[in-house]
Amino acid sequence: MVKRIVVGAHYGLRDWIAQRATAVYMAVYTILFAAAALGLPEMSYPAWHGLFSNGLVRFLTLLFFFALIYHAWIGVRDIYMDYIKPVGIRLALHVVTIFVLVGYAGWAAQILWRL
């Protein structure tokens, strides 16, 4: 490959909006979840279990984890962009990060539906 600076990948705006949208969702979820948790009659496993047996809570929580993971992906990729210059190493780190984050998403779903 010739040594020229190549820029022009057209996903800048998409990721910028996604980062903000996921942040807003996480903030709203945190408030709602804090209210729900504090509204529990007692802080015990059965009460906790009861909260999460509600399908809507599970759905919103899973969405929270998806938002968190997408948000984290953009943030971590930004760090790689600034500090990791060799393209090969950066690509390898991207792949590893995506695998780890997708793994976390599956793990989060498994935990939620096991409660």
Added chain:
Amino acid sequence: MTKRTVQFKIYRYDPDRDEKPYMQDISVELEASDKKLLDALVRLKAKDDSLSFRRSCREGVCGSDAMNINGKNGLACLTDIDKVAQPIVLRPLPGLPVIRDLIVDMTQFFKQYHSIKPYLINNDPPPERERLQSPDDREELNGLYECILCACCSTSCPSFWWNPDKFVGPAGLLAAYRFLADTRDQATNERLDNLEDPYRLFRCHSIMNCVDVCPKSLNPTRAIGKIKDMMVARAV
């Protein structure tokens, strides 16, 4: 103000003579008429003519004498010598290659500036007199066209330090918005295309170092926000 002595700590580096840069402690006696940091530097230069720095208009219009003054970028000609803490620590603008002492190589900075096509693009036949704008449309260009390209902002921006070859930087983006905002310009789409990239525009995380240092009190962060607004308006 009477005669007084000012203490300096100045970054010195002459690649032909010095193995590596060093900080030089030096003082200079000022005359009563000396008001600005640049006046003191001119006196210093008379004392030690190996000291190198750029200057031209000495009134904040040409943008030549930008440097890092006590850790903050600014123009020597606009900095009140009696208002800066001593010893006055002078370094070249951060993040750009040093040519000698306080002189940096601005090639990368101007490359980014040129990459946004800083000129009006209009393919209509030129009118007989001039291309008109309404006063409101003209108003939008205030705070944009005044940039003197001193590079204080871009060289105080960490995103520009890490990616000077890809990130346009605050000065270039301010100029980009100056033409995006100009109702006489017809290349809006091409200009937005040119910036819709994770590096060119979106390395800006709005930390506002640029606003903090701009000697002309301009606000590149606000201009960058308006470019993002235009992109959102175009996309949704």
